Amino acid sequence: MRVWYVPYGSNLSLARFRCYLAGGRPDGGARLYDGCRDTREPDAVRAVELHGRIYFAGRSRVWGGGMAFYDPDADRTVAARAYLLTAGQLSDVIAQEARRPTGTDLDLDRLGPGEWLPVETEHYRRVLHVGTLDGFAMMTLTSATHGPEDWRPPAAAYLRTIGTGLREAHGWGPERAGRYLAAAPGARDTWTAERVAAVLAGVSPAAPDRPAAR
Numbered sequence: 001m002r003v004w005y006v007p008y009g010s011n012l013s014l015a016r017f018r019c020y021l022a023g024g025r026p027d028g029g030a031r032l033y034d035g036c037r038d039t040r041e042p043d044a045v046r047a048v049e050l051h052g053r054i055y056f057a058g059r060s061r062v063w064g065g066g067m068a069f070y071d072p073d074a075d076r077t078v079a080a081r082a083y084l085l086t087a088g089q090l091s092d093v094i095a096q097e098a099r100r101p102t103g104t105d106l107d108l109d110r111l112g113p114g115e116w117l118p119v120e121t122e123h124y125r126r127v128l129h130v131g132t133l134d135g136f137a138m139m140t141l142t143s144a145t146h147g148p149e150d151w152r153p154p155a156a157a158y159l160r161t162i163g164t165g166l167r168e169a170h171g172w173g174p175e176r177a178g179r180y181l182a183a184a185p186g187a188r189d190t191w192t193a194e195r196v197a198a199v200l201a202g203v204s205p206a207a208p209d210r211p212a213a214r
């Protein structure tokens with residue numbers, strides 16, 4: 001079984017996501033990842049958009065600030081990226097999020113659009129089916145919606161990694177990415193669009209992914 005893994009946070013960056021696949025430590029992060037049983041590259045990589053919004057909450061032990069979460073009920077648009085993986089690879093990605101040993105396959109094929117599977121990770125508690133692309137299910141990780149008391153500003157290194165992914169996937173420059181990230185709950189009371197753009201100014205240009213045909 002193949003499935004699209006659809007990240008909207010730091011795993012927008014392919015270099016960062018490769019730490020989940022093949023093992024390693026992301027630039028600016030504090031954790032060394034073991035990698036998947038199957039370390040192959042994704043079969044395909046696509047730029048996608050989701051209905052909803054991102055917000056920053058909790059505290060990451062990897063980055064030191066708030067983490068990006070996905071709220072599918074908000075009337076906005078989320079810039080995301082889709083990696084075509086095996087179900088086993090996605091199961092191992094989720095295991096690493098939970099800081100558990102890899103090797104146990106999740107029952108992902110029983111999920112239909114809009115349905116979710118509970119998972120025991122430190123922060124991301126749901127695998128959510130967000131649609132289909134080229135005949136394969138699209139899955140993302142999120143949690144139950146946090147309240148304002150849980151919102152927390154993200155660290156600069158985390159924003160820089162997300163900005164790299166936004167450039168790679170969607171071709172966004174620092175100014176557009178800065179406006180998008182600074183508008184997210186958790187960031188908007190601390191980060192301005194100009195400050196985020198300054199953090200992202202060193203992100204190297206890249207050709208964007210081929211947009212997805214939904």
